[in-house]
Amino acid sequence: MSIIKQIATYIESQSEAKRNDLLKLHNVILSQSPNCKLWFLDGKNEEGKIVANPNIGYGQSTIHYADGSIKEFYRIGLSANTTGISVYIMGLPDKNLLLEKYADRIGKASVTGYCIKFKSLKDISLSVLEEAIHLGFYQGN
Secondary structure: OOHHHHHHHHHHOOOHHHHHHHHHHHHHHHHHOOOOOEEEEOOEOOOOOEOOOOEEEEOOEEEEOOOOOEEEEOOEEEEEEOOEEEEEEOOOOOOOHHHHHHOOOOEOOEEOOOEEEEOOHHHEOHHHHHHHHHHHHHOOO
């Protein structure tokens, strides 16, 4: 199954409210980087066990590990979870950047070093989330 089909199937599998929010966010993210590489991670490890929520990835960056290995990964991630939606902003040079720049302006959301988590879009400022997504695409490694 193609990545685009996997993404569509994943979004369609959500409850109506979450599906609508995910679809809107999917389109917002693509509007910022229309030709970005798309990813779909099903949340399963090599043995087929579920170890994380499935997520959609956008863009591409290179992660450099302390042992010298490297891995290609997405810049922006989008995932439904039991309490709402998580948007991952990967590759930022400063782990405090999201918290310092957006936590007091985004609305009812939890902000960590790489994740903005909220119940639904109506609880947050979409324009502030769009700023964070833009930062994720155009700053970092």
